[in-house]
Amino acid sequence: MKSAVIEHLKEQKDKIVQMWMEKMDEAVSDMPSTNVNYSALVTTNETFAEVIYNYILNEGSSEDLNNFIGRILRFGWPLSYLTHGIQVFRKVVIEVIGKKAENTKDLLRLYHQTDAIIDPITNKLIQDSAESWENTVYLQKNALLELSAPLIPVMEKISVMPLIGTIDTDRAKLIMENLLEGVIEHRSEVVLIDITGVPIVDTMVAHHIIQAAEAVRLVGASCILVGIRPEIAQTIVNLGIALHDFPTRSTLKEGIETALKMTKRQIVFIDQEGSD
Structure with a gap:
């Protein structure tokens, strides 16, 4: 007892x-x-x-x-x-x-x-x-998942989704959901997926990105892949991954310039002295 x-x-x-x-x-x-x-x-x-x-x-x-x-x-x-x-x-x-x-x-x-x-x-x-x-x-x-896949409207009709870290199946699903919801909510015509912060792009990661781009296309928008570093480009070529179906750019700056052209706009520099 x-x-x-x-x-x-x-x-x-x-x-x-x-x-x-x-x-x-x-x-x-x-x-x-x-x-x-x-x-x-x-x-x-x-x-x-x-x-x-x-x-x-x-x-x-x-x-x-x-x-x-x-x-x-x-x-x-x-x-x-x-x-x-x-x-x-x-x-x-x-x-x-x-x-x-x-x-x-x-x-x-x-x-x-x-x-x-x-x-x-x-x-x-x-x-x-x-x-x-x-x-x-x-x-x-x-x-972390919610914070790691935001779709950010940078200007009218153009949005950016910066990706940072490893992309697994669960995160890829969240990326897809946020991407489609954001495109509709912000009425985006062009979406830039920035993979500058993704350390490794293998076949699985590329497959998820391609799926995301195709999903964006189905809702009436275009997709540009930016942040293609030399080592990533070499990996993509070696793996035989086809990314030719949508534009790719090495930097976000180049991607935004391309997006402006796709939406029939351009950056104009104003001469401050001349305007006076």
């Missing part, structure tokens, strides 16, 4: 918390990424101990533990602070209540009961931390 350990935890609370605080104070100072002042560390340790005790004694709720775990992770503390804290708590509890055992059999029983009480906390800690991390990664990935 866990009741014996629970009673010991209630009776020895002050002693257990004090020992735990001392050991945590020593351990946390050696952990990386805990750049907090000492008073904040003491306060956090006190809260941690209280949350653990309340959870074990059913005086609090799993929500209190969830909130504490989430707060620690949001503040940038390492996960090792939480896992180490639980392990230190286990050792302190065993050390304190172990003195109450009358024989070896009694001691083993207390050990098993202590594990049965603290293991669920450890499991919950790992589960909540993993969920928090996965959620953070998911949100960051979506945010």
